[in-house]
Every structure is written in structure tokens, then in C-alpha cells.
Amino acid sequence: MTEVCKEKFGEGPVEKWTLRSDSVSVEIISLGCVIKSIKTADRNGQSADIVLGYDDLEGYLSNPRYFGAVVGRVANRIAKGRFVIDGKEYKLAINNGPNALHGGLKGFNKAVWTAEAVDSGVKLNHSSPDGDEGYPGNLNLSVVYRLEKNTLSVFYNAQTDQTTPINLTNHSYFNLAGQGTPDIYDHEVTIFADSYLPVDDTMIPTGEIKPVENTLFDLRKSVLLGSRLNELPGPGFDHNFCLWSPGDPQLERKCARVVHPGSGRVLEVSTTQPGVQFYTSNFLDGTIKGKGGASYPKHSAFCLETQNWPDAVNQPHFPDVLLMPGEQYTHSTHFTFSLI
Numbered sequence: 001m002t003e004v005c006k007e008k009f010g011e012g013p014v015e016k017w018t019l020r021s022d023s024v025s026v027e028i029i030s031l032g033c034v035i036k037s038i039k040t041a042d043r044n045g046q047s048a049d050i051v052l053g054y055d056d057l058e059g060y061l062s063n064p065r066y067f068g069a070v071v072g073r074v075a076n077r078i079a080k081g082r083f084v085i086d087g088k089e090y091k092l093a094i095n096n097g098p099n100a101l102h103g104g105l106k107g108f109n110k111a112v113w114t115a116e117a118v119d120s121g122v123k124l125n126h127s128s129p130d131g132d133e134g135y136p137g138n139l140n141l142s143v144v145y146r147l148e149k150n151t152l153s154v155f156y157n158a159q160t161d162q163t164t165p166i167n168l169t170n171h172s173y174f175n176l177a178g179q180g181t182p183d184i185y186d187h188e189v190t191i192f193a194d195s196y197l198p199v200d201d202t203m204i205p206t207g208e209i210k211p212v213e214n215t216l217f218d219l220r221k222s223v224l225l226g227s228r229l230n231e232l233p234g235p236g237f238d239h240n241f242c243l244w245s246p247g248d249p250q251l252e253r254k255c256a257r258v259v260h261p262g263s264g265r266v267l268e269v270s271t272t273q274p275g276v277q278f279y280t281s282n283f284l285d286g287t288i289k290g291k292g293g294a295s296y297p298k299h300s301a302f303c304l305e306t307q308n309w310p311d312a313v314n315q316p317h318f319p320d321v322l323l324m325p326g327e328q329y330t331h332s333t334h335f336t337f338s339l340i
């Protein structure tokens with residue numbers, strides 16, 4: 001049985017929903033559809049919050065690193081913030097060097113969603129008007145979070161009245177030792193991907209779909225993150241791993257498994273999305289004051305952002321990112337929390 005309850009969060013319209021099963025407790029806030037906390041026990045029964053974030057609403061109102069938020073219309077980067085649909089050019093707000101990042105200046109992470117209880121969880125809705133951040137079409141969205149025993153499921157759904165690109169993800173930063181632990185070097189990571197997307201120096205994919213075989217991106221067998229980060233040139237992982245290819249059926253697939261041997265905590269992720277962005281918090285720098293006064297330095301968390309492939313709107317051989325009127329955009333991701 002999952003207990004579902006809500007309360008106000010701060011002054012104003014934002015709600016905080018709590019989903020509680022025997023082994024896991026999850027808090028969701030209606031601002032940005034944010035996952036505020038996920039609490040699980042370690043092998044000695046000690047509970048800890050394993051996602052980064054803030055104690056209060058003020059933190060989430062600025063939230064420059066998108067902690068826990070749903071990101072859209074199009075998560076990640078679109079080269080030069082432009083794309084063409086049916087011969088018409090659309091220009092988006094540029095907010096990341098020369099590119100558009102994470103839905104623009106006021107993306108879905110800044111909206112207060114409408115929430116209602118559903119079986120074992122909460123459903124949140126948001127309507128994004130035609131022209132929002134430069135994107136075409138009125139878009140209706142819903143996100144359902146459901147907690148069943150030790151699995152948190154996230155279901156996304158959207159409809160539009162004009163063709164628009166869409167690519168939603170959430171952006172939870174995990175540290176399985178407990179949020180506030182200074183690094184993730186002792187985590188063991190497996191990503192079930194045979195290929196990944198190399199990027200240029202502005203983090204846009206070059207277009208190549210590169211096999212991981214014989215590269216530092218081969219995470220198909222568990223690797224100790226600290227030693228792999230030491231070998232990797234650059235600040236860390238911020239790459240899309242390819243879980244399936246255009247033309248493959250959109251089935252739920254195993255995506256990643258992360259083990260923290262110290263606490264015994266294990267996170268397994270499966271998804272219907274074609275890609276997962278593995279990000280090792282390369283741009284956290286300890287300046288953000290997080291929950292309980294924690295500071296979050298570089299490499300103090302990891303993200304597994306299940307998603308379509310970056311810049312797909314401009315790369316015809318990548319999976320289709322356009323949603324047409326009359327179609328349903330749907331995808332789901334499951335996070336399972338266990339112990340070794």
C-alpha cells in the first residue's frame with residue numbers, strides 16, 4: 001500500500017505531495033513537477049535522502065541546476081536555438097552559449113502544475129501555449145509519478161494542435177550514499193548501451209553514433225566511477241548513451257544500474273526512451289546551498305536523464321522528436337531501489 005498525501009509548500013499555490021510505501025518515501029512539488037526527495041534505507045536500516053535539492057520553495061524558485069525538475073519542451077541542447085518544420089523556421093531563446101538549453105528561459109521547470117491524486121501516486125498537468133519560448137502549438141502535458149513498493153514510475157503524456165518538437169526528461173541528481181556526501185567516486189555504474197554520441201566543444205552531438213567497444217564509454221560491465229572519471233579526458237560524463245536506434249520498437253528496456261557498496265543501495269533504471277544522458281555533475285562547484293546546509297561540489301551526484309537524443313530536431317538520422325496533432329507523446333521510466 002502506498003500512502004499519498006499533500007500539503008502546502010511555502011506561501012502561495014505550490015503543493016508538496018508525499019508518496020510513501022513500506023521501503024521508499026518520495027516528495028513531489030507542483031512547481032516544475034520537481035522530485036524533492038527520495039528516502040530509502042541502507043543495509044543497516046538507516047534512512048537517507050538520495051537526491052540533491054533544497055529545503056524550501058525559495059531554492060526551487062531559482063534552481064539554476066534544475067534539481068529534480070521536469071525539463072521541456074525539449075530537454076538538452078538545440079544547436080543555435082533554431083529548427084525548421086514544414087519549411088518554416090522557428091527561433092528559440094538562446095540561453096546556453098550559442099544554443100538553446102532545457103526548454104528556454106521559462107521552461108516547464110518554472111511552471112506551477114495542477115495536481116490530483118491517482119492510484120499510488122500523483123498526476124500533474126500543464127498547458128504550454130502556442131509560441132511558448134518560441135515553440136509552435138498549444139501543448140497539453142501530464143506527468144504521473146507512481147510509487148509501488150520499491151519502484152517509482154514516471155509516465156509522460158502530451159498532445160499538441162501543431163507539429164512541435166518535444167523531449168521531456170526529469171533531472172534528478174542522485175548520490176546513493178545520501179545527498180550532501182562530497183563525491184560519487186565509490187559508486188559502481190553499469191549502462192546497458194552499445195553506442196554513444198560524441199559531442200563537439202559546445203556539447204552538440206557531431207552526428208556520429210559511436211560504438212562504446214574499446215572506449216572509456218564502455219560501461220556495459222560495472223565500472224568504479226572514480227577510476228573511470230580519472231581516465232576520462234575533460235571534466236566528466238555529460239553524454240547520451242544510445243539504448244535503441246531509429247526503427248526499433250519503443251519498448252521498456254534496462255537502462256542503467258548503479259551500486260553504492262558502502263551503504264548497499266542499488267538504483268536500477270529502465271525506460272522506453274531511446275537514450276540516456278549520463279551526467280556526473282561536472283558543473284556543480286560547491287556554491288549552491290542545498291538541503292540541510294549541504295554544499296554540492298563537482299562530482300557530488302550523477303544524473304541518468306532518460307531522453308531522446310540531443311539535437312535530434314536537426315539530425316534526420318536520430319530518433320524522431322516531432323509530435324504531430326492527433327498523436328500522443330508517451331514515455332515511461334522506472335526507478336527501482338534495492339539493497340545488496
Ligand SMILES: *[C@@H]1O[C@H](CO)[C@@H](O)[C@H](O)[C@H]1NC(C)=O
Nearest residue numbers: 114115116123124125140142
Ligand atoms: C489532467 O488532464 C487530464 C486529461 O489529459 C484530465 O483528465 C485530468 O482531470 C487533469 N487533471 C488536472 C488536475 O487538471
Ligand SMILES: *[C@@H]1O[C@H](CO)[C@@H](O)[C@H](O)[C@H]1NC(C)=O
Nearest residue numbers: 127138139140159160161162
Ligand atoms: C488541451 O486541453 C484543453 C482543455 O482540456 C482542450 O480544450 C484542448 O483541446 C487540448 N488541446 C490539445 C492539443 O489536446
Ligand SMILES: *[C@@H]1O[C@H](CO)[C@@H](O)[C@H](O)[C@H]1NC(C)=O
Nearest residue numbers: 154170172303304305306333
Ligand atoms: C528522471 O531522472 C532520473 C535521474 O536523472 C532518470 O534516471 C530517470 O530516467 C528520469 N525519468 C524519466 C521518466 O525520464
Ligand SMILES: *[C@@H]1O[C@H](CO)[C@@H](O)[C@H](O)[C@H]1NC(C)=O
Nearest residue numbers: 075076167307308309310312
Ligand atoms: C532530449 O533530452 C535529453 C535529456 O536532456 C537530451 O540529452 C537530448 O539531447 C534531447 N533530445 C532531443 C531530440 O532534443
